[in-house]
Amino acid sequence: MILVYADHDLGVLDPLSLQAVTAAKALDTDVQVLVVGADGRGTADELAAHGATTAHLAVHDALTDYTPLAAARAAQQLVNELSPRAVISAGTPRGNEVLAHLGALMDVPMSADTVSITLSGTGNHEVVRNRWGGNLLETAIVHSPVLLATIAPHTVTALESPESVSVREFTPALDPIDTAVRVIERTGAGGGGIGLADARVIVSGGRGVGSAEGFESLEQLAELLGGAIGCSRVVTSAGWRPHSEQVGQTGTKVAPDLYIACGISGATQHIAGCRSAKTIIAINTDKDAPIMGFAHYAVIGDLHAVMPALVEATRAAKG
Amino acid sequence: MNIAVCVKRVPLSGGRWVLNADSTDIDTESSFLGFTLSPHEECAAEAAVQLVEANGGSSTVISLGVAESAEQIRDLLAVGIDRGVVVETDGTEWDPQATAAALTEQVRAGVPDVGAFDLVLLGTEAADTADYQVGIRMAHALGWPVVTNVKGLTISEGVARCERAVGSHREVYEVALPAVITVKDGINIPRYPSVPGRIKARKKPLDTVTGERPAPRLEKLRLDLPEVEERSATVLGTGADAVPALVDVFRQIGVI
Structure with a gap:
């Protein structure tokens, strides 16, 4: 099984997360997703349309907006419970951040901006990843029982692969320190132009x-x-x-x-x-x-x- | 407030990429103009100088790398950083976990005769390896909070208010110091070293300690140049005479 951390903002899925699901689907037919925050519930259908079979929805009173360390804690709990072969995310600022936290919590390496993955049964996964913004490619071995990797944006085309998804809600065990760094305010919204x-x-x-x-x-x-x-x-x-x-x-x-x-x-x-x-x-x-x-x-x-x-x-x- | 800034010496790309004979590294001898710092890290150093100007305290640059990293540190001493530390390597690459551990050790050591660090600034990712994790791993090791991708930073009464750009809006985070903050290019415009700055820099302390590289867990095997479609642009014309051909292209690809 591959676990994908789905990057969403107040319930709006980052489309790069669908590319990450497609990348995961190429590694394993069983792709499950972690969606953090009750407001992300609505993303499950879109993720399922691209191949996710189970959406693990982390719900907690403290998770009302993006909270990076808490998201990593929730991922760590799923890793302990489900033993995925890999945890994948889109190489977005949030995806990179949450997986880096997860790597630190688990004391395992993390491969950022990855363009190809070959999983190994012995904990020596081969990855190819971007360097210099994709001007060079690095082939590396990730020595870790579970591979943590973020997928370089636009290196995979998101493909539909409809599954019927079961949404499983869980409450991650969080300490106050896990929610100390969180979005407390949003400013300068809009501007009218196209992002x-x-x-x-x-x-x-x-x-x-x-x-x-x-x-x-x-x-x-x-x-x-x-x-x-x-x-x-x-x-x-x-x-x-x-x-x-x-x-x-x-x-x-x-x-x-x-x-x-x-x-x-x-x-x-x-x-x-x-x-x-x-x-x-x-x-x-x-x-x-x-x-x-x-x-x-x-x-x-x-x-x-x-x-x-x-x-x-x-x-x-x-x- | 005592601030540590972690920076890395990287090749200054001249636009052409040449690898060494066994494809394990960039051939810096024949293909590069020189060395520089990652843009995010230049901004981290500028942020440190501005914060010390505004709040008092001291700034230290820490760099893991070859002895010549001292060149880049001297440039930062010339723009107002107070002292530098090179954690000297034999030139082989350290993975993000090893890098974070070595830098953390220097942060724990604090500033001699002054005291502990209150803030560690880094770039969100290095220009070359772009691992997006060294600052986060340091924060975990230190037991400090960390905010990444920061494009706006103010500190008041021991609390850092950090802004992060997301699409068309900004997110605000607040953390109590001590903390780790990783910044992005655009948070400020780094100043250039002045001649008096360079003269002053010669008298500032620059220490070297030696690092021992642990076995890599993200282990680089080789580098490759990506296969790019050899392309030579189809020239549609010269000057405004090319406009009708441009409009045809717009039609072809369906944007009008």
């Missing part, structure tokens, strides 16, 4: 945009295409755009249908964040920029000339 991680189209700007004002035509195109604005690290360091829009190894890793890279040279740190995009279009004055080795289509030229014309033509094409 980077979920956007189908991202119009992204780099050094070539030249200024904060230079993003105006990028914003117009993003709005026309129902997309979001992204940017490179240079742009956030210069203060032209907020860090929340940074795409890259230290920013957000995205996988949109279309990624338009405007004035972005394509440093490895940036490519690590956008290489999963289905189509990449580069608009750049430099025909030899590294981005040209990753882009599907390119326009050679100054984005300040191309973008306003592209905005007009797109508006016209939409009618």
Whole structure:
């Protein structure tokens, strides 16, 4: 059996958790999920549609919002009770955090950002995991009776594999220390825009945009295409755009249908964040920029000339 | 308030990745411009300098790595960190559990003649190995709370208020010190070393202790370059003349 920690936020499942279930399903037909918090009950059907047979719902008065150590405690109790061969999670900030806590509680290793897993019966599991944001791959042996691993985002396509799920509610034994670190408040909700991680189209700007004002035509195109604005690290360091829009190894890793890279040279740190995009279009004055080795289509030229014309033509094409 | 910042010397990627002969490491001799710190960790050090400026106290950088890690520590001493410690290795890689144990030992030692640490700052993950766990394992060993992925940090009366970005909103956590906090790039903009800063840095204490690597439990066998589709972008045109072709692409992939 494989246990999957399902990352949800107030009952909304992170879609990467479905990729983790599919990855687990490739290792074992028996995939069970841990959902922490009563508000996560509604995620069981979606998880079952992708192959989960049992959803273990950890319910406790103290679990009203994300509480990382308590989630790991709940996972540890299931590991002791059910002896899974592996505990898997999506490589989201929460997935990585909860499995790292679990590794610390159990004093076993944890493989983060994993792209392939070969389980062993003798506690020497082979994994391949990302380094440098996926620019290098590491093959490693995890010496542990139970493998703990998080799955690198967008390396697995979530597949439907409907099962009838039984929801089993349990109350984890928690000490006050387990719930000391928890979300106590949420601020700055919304903002109206489409989140980077979920956007189908991202119009992204780099050094070539030249200024904060230079993003105006990028914003117009993003709005026309129902997309979001992204940017490179240079742009956030210069203060032209907020860090929340940074795409890259230290920013957000995205996988949109279309990624338009405007004035972005394509440093490895940036490519690590956008290489999963289905189509990449580069608009750049430099025909030899590294981005040209990753882009599907390119326009050679100054984005300040191309973008306003592209905005007009797109508006016209939409009618 | 005494703050420890844990950092790691990593190769400065020049955009091309070359492995050594037995594919166990990056060939830093022939393919890299030099070495640097992970971006998250530069921000952790900047956060420490700002917190000490605001609240008083001291800051110490601890780095597990080769003797040359002293170069990166000197850069941080030049931007305002007070002292440095290298836990020197023979250059072989330590897994996250071993790394956390060695760093924890230095945190337990405290600041000579000053006292115990109140706060340990790290990056959420290192640029190279990206294990996402060293800070968490240290917190467990120390018996301290830990908040990760922190993009906003203020400390008042022994309580750290931490903000973490999730999608389009921010989550707030509060923990009493002592605590471990792992930060993300974007929490601040690290300052550059000044010439007077560099001169001052020469007089700041930089100690070396020797680490003994335990058997790895996450054991690296080899590194590979990912197979990437050899691609050369289809050039749609030059300047604004390419716009009709771009609109055709938008239609083809169904975004308009």
